[in-house]
Amino acid sequence: MARPLILVSNDDGITAPGIRTLVKVMKKIGDVVVVAPDSPQSGMGHAITIGETLRLDKSIAFESIEAWECSGTPADCVKLAKFHVLKNRRPDLVVSGINHGANSSISVLYSGTMSAAIEAAIEGLPAIGFSLCEFGHDADFSHTEEFIEQIVREALKKGIAPGVALNVNFPKRSEEPLKGIRICRQARAKWQEEFDERTDPHKRKYYWMTGSFVNFDKGEDTDEWALANNYVSVVPCQFDMTAHHAIVQMNNEWSLEPEINLNPEVKDN
Amino acid sequence: MARPLILVSNDDGITAPGIRTLVKVMKKIGDVVVVAPDSPQSGMGHAITIGETLRLDKSIAFESIEAWECSGTPADCVKLAKFHVLKNRRPDLVVSGINHGANSSISVLYSGTMSAAIEAAIEGLPAIGFSLCEFGHDADFSHTEEFIEQIVREALKKGIAPGVALNVNFPKRSEEPLKGIRICRQARAKWQEEFDERTDPHKRKYYWMTGSFVNFDKGEDTDEWALANNYVSVVPCQFDMTAHHAIVQMNNEWSLEPEINLNPEVKDN
Numbered sequence: 001m002a003r004p005l006i007l008v009s010n011d012d013g014i015t016a017p018g019i020r021t022l023v024k025v026m027k028k029i030g031d032v033v034v035v036a037p038d039s040p041q042s043g044m045g046h047a048i049t050i051g052e053t054l055r056l057d058k059s060i061a062f063e064s065i066e067a068w069e070c071s072g073t074p075a076d077c078v079k080l081a082k083f084h085v086l087k088n089r090r091p092d093l094v095v096s097g098i099n100h101g102a103n104s105s106i107s108v109l110y111s112g113t114m115s116a117a118i119e120a121a122i123e124g125l126p127a128i129g130f131s132l133c134e135f136g137h138d139a140d141f142s143h144t145e146e147f148i149e150q151i152v153r154e155a156l157k158k159g160i161a162p163g164v165a166l167n168v169n170f171p172k173r174s175e176e177p178l179k180g181i182r183i184c185r186q187a188r189a190k191w192q193e194e195f196d197e198r199t200d201p202h203k204r205k206y207y208w209m210t211g212s213f214v215n216f217d218k219g220e221d222t223d224e225w226a227l228a229n230n231y232v233s234v235v236p237c238q239f240d241m242t243a244h245h246a247i248v249q250m251n252n253e254w255s256l257e258p259e260i261n262l263n264p265e266v267k268d269n
Numbered sequence: 270m271a272r273p274l275i276l277v278s279n280d281d282g283i284t285a286p287g288i289r290t291l292v293k294v295m296k297k298i299g300d301v302v303v304v305a306p307d308s309p310q311s312g313m314g315h316a317i318t319i320g321e322t323l324r325l326d327k328s329i330a331f332e333s334i335e336a337w338e339c340s341g342t343p344a345d346c347v348k349l350a351k352f353h354v355l356k357n358r359r360p361d362l363v364v365s366g367i368n369h370g371a372n373s374s375i376s377v378l379y380s381g382t383m384s385a386a387i388e389a390a391i392e393g394l395p396a397i398g399f400s401l402c403e404f405g406h407d408a409d410f411s412h413t414e415e416f417i418e419q420i421v422r423e424a425l426k427k428g429i430a431p432g433v434a435l436n437v438n439f440p441k442r443s444e445e446p447l448k449g450i451r452i453c454r455q456a457r458a459k460w461q462e463e464f465d466e467r468t469d470p471h472k473r474k475y476y477w478m479t480g481s482f483v484n485f486d487k488g489e490d491t492d493e494w495a496l497a498n499n500y501v502s503v504v505p506c507q508f509d510m511t512a513h514h515a516i517v518q519m520n521n522e523w524s525l526e527p528e529i530n531l532n533p534e535v536k537d538n
Contacts, residue, residue, distance in 0.1 A: 045344070161512065
């Protein structure tokens with residue numbers, strides 16, 4: 001097999017240490033093209049840029065790697081990579097990360113890292129987002145490399161189901177080596193937000209979002225369980241948000257009026 | 270029953286005509302509090318503001334209605350509404366919109382309107398996002414009002430399954446009256462992006478995102494089918510992104526090494 005073509009993006013920006021680690025591992029596996037935001041885009045969710053212009057410029061961030069920096073969101077990066085950078089070169093895999101901070105459980109919704117991967121999945125491309133449960137510029141990614149390589153090689157060999165992107169999270173490096181890799185479901189959890197209210201020098205109030213993570217889920221098949229037990233968590237994610245069980249409930253219990261307005265002339269008489 | 274408390278937000282900003290229509294209808298049903306972005310936030314997906322400060326100020330946008338404008342995203346608005354504005358007042362319903370433009374099918378992922386509703390669902394609150402398949406400031410929302418009232422009254426009476434937010438889309442107003450309401454699933458579709466490449470006065474290139482909608486789904490139980498046939502579409506949405514079928518596939522086909530690093534000392538000998 002020819003060397004696979006791997007597109008790399010992230011949400012912490014093209015100069016973040018996490019993407020450097022990911023590019024280093026991907027170079028061992030295939031030909032790499034980087035299209036990443038020119039500034040941090042954490043918490044952007046699946047945002048796209050529709051009311052403003054986008055910039056896309058060649059970047060010298062990586063030696064001997066084709067790299068581009070984009071003024072937009074991670075989802076924008078994947079769209080521009082496909083349309084402008086890769087054109088007829090179809091990537092064999094799209095990877096995003098390594099994010100500085102966890103994207104497990106409910107955080108997948110807020111995650112720019114995963115939005116790049118899910119955008120790729122919408123395009124029918126195999127995709128994986130990688131995140132480390134350690135925030136900060138100087139996070140230690142060294143323990144993730146062998147696992148990333150294993151997961152990526154397996155994804156290239158066995159494939160990922162169409163329309164699915166993998167959400168891979170790594171525990172923070174500790175004394176204990178990682179125990180292995182678990183295929184998981186997304187835990188039922190949420191962020192219990194709090195806001196730090198402050199007053200600016202002009203006497204106007206402003207707020208910083210803070211908050212704490214609350215896990216309601218006792219299951220041992222969740223990403224939160226895996227991470228708490230020093231496993232790498234892998235959650236396959238899809239982008240159909242339909243709550244099929246609620247369709248059944250609504251059809252059974254709701255009384256809508258499908259006839260409404262069908263014959264407005266008659267009704268008005 | 271006491272008058273229900275209804276929180277209203279949107280993504281087009283607190284001065285958009287769509288939210289005025291929604292507030293007008295909600296005032297007939299309950300007590301209304303508005304917390305909405307102070308500027309347009311279309312396409313923000315489930316973005317939240319974590320690296321910047323937030324402003325939240327009383328607004329005079331609505332006569333005799335408690336209203337607040339927030340510098341953040343729709344998801345930020347719901348979080349700040351809960352934490353700062355409503356505090357111990359728990360809303361009976363959170364509604365978002367009416368969006369100027371469709372949020373059916375895959376657009377639910379990019380939608381700021383739906384991110385407000387889904388944020389509310391994460392908080393365990395019944396929530397509905399409303400969107401009109403007509404873009405532009407002067408869109409005609411008049412045909413949506415009786416349907417919004419019907420759906421909201423039914424949601425308050427029968428409830429919405431926990432963790433579910435409804436994604437309601439209306440066809441653009443036409444000669445034909447709407448045929449009724451259909452409970453649907455999200456159609457398999459995507460945006461086929463294109464980028465309009467231009468050159469600025471300083472000779473640097475920039476891009477506008479454009480694109481066309483492509484529906485791969487022939488099903489008659491989808492939101493796209495309903496809208497194309499002049500029905501109101503209602504898709505119940507949930508925030509568990511897990512692709513359960515892919516867990517099965519990966520457990521069957523992938524060979525990961527759960528033993529890796531279990532005994533690194535031994536392995537190294």
